[in-house]
Amino acid sequence: MRRYKRTLVAVAVTTTVVAGTAGWASGSAQQAVTGPPPGADAWVADRSTGRTLPDPATASPAQVAEFFRELDPKGRDELARRHSLVVGNLDGAPVELRYRANALAIEGTRFARLAESGRQILAFDPRGRGQVAEVYGDLGKADSVSVVVPGSDMDAGTFDRAKDPYGTPAGMAKSLRAATHNRTAVIAWTGYTTPVGVGLDAASGDLAEAGAGRLARFTQGLKAVGAAKPSLFCHSYGSVVCGLAAEDVNARDIVVLGSPGMRAGSARDLKTDARLWAAKDPSDWISKVPNIEFAGLGHGNDPTEPGFGARRVPAEQAEGHTGYFAPGTDSLRAFASIAEGRTP
Structure with a gap:
């Protein structure tokens, strides 16, 4: 006792x-x-590349990496521009691509200082x-x-x-x-x-x-x-x-x-x-x-x-x-x- x-x-x-x-x-x-970042539904529905994009909720980082390896640089940059918040948080995506995507995603948020020149933001979630x-x-x-x-x-x-x-x-x-x-x-x-x-x-x-x-x-x-x-x-x-x-x-x-x-x-x-x-x-x-x-x-x-x-x-x-x-x-x-x- x-x-x-x-x-x-x-x-x-x-x-x-x-x-x-x-x-x-x-x-x-x-x-x-927890879970995928905002914009994941729009990402999954995107068919602009002619391929099914890896689902942030279910695709493994290895599967994400394989997808981007098979995608040409122009296609990568276009996805990062249209879906910056998703690409910036997608484990397995190319590192430099995530930096660029997150710089775009941060613009206009209350965390704008994170987009200053020279910063390498590998993940960003404003929630x-x-x-x-x-x-x-x-x-x-x-x-x-x-x-x-x-x-x-x-x-x-x-x-x-x-x-x-x-x-x-x-x-x-x-x-x-x-x-x-x-x-x-x-x-x-x-x-x-x-x-x-x-x-x-x-x-x-x-x-x-x-x-x-x-x-x-x-x-x-x-x-x-x-x-x-x-x-x-x-x-x-x-x-x-x-x-x-x-x-x-x-x-x-x-x-x-x-x-x-x-x-x-x-x-x-x-x-x-x-x-x-x-x-x-x-x-x-x-x-x-x-x-x-x-x-x-x-x-x-x-x-x-x-x-x-x-x-x-x-x-x-x-x-x-x-x-x-x-x-x-x-x-x-x-x-x-x-x-x-x-x-x-």
């Missing part, structure tokens, strides 16, 4: 601690954005708070690729905010790329609906489950266009997403940092061949989140515990919950080695 009471207390604490990057604030319930994936480096030529998967409070409007830069996907991605001396292409992937502040969303796995499917498909899309097998860097609630996606994701490494848990009892439960790494610095408040999973709340065991089975990443020099990618830290140096396929 005493143990049961302790568990209930732990659940109560879990529901009042943010599982992302915003600190202490009030949470609000979020509705996960809800907005989702976006931005590439830093040459995705087609890089020998190694990394994907940053963020935690709470990240969306198309905040993923590259100037405040707390190393706590944002864009800041993490830029810092990681710089630490590899620009040898690695890095993607800041804010491709799922994240929790906002404190609330049941942050303590439950519902948004993470929706995000896991999107992350798995995104990485399969990288494989379909010939990009290097990526390393995933999963921060805070993003590590819950990566844990649920682990079995289906195309990844060489899965690195979790500041993790509240991965919805798994051990590394073996993740059923992945990817190398698993975990980092948590001594000052990270995430240590105060109880590592339990009860009645759908909480995210399970701490991945940094020896019994979990992940390789421990040094993080003594990182500070707080968002300092893991800060220049000069032991954690960033280790991340750079992992990103390049080396062992720290």
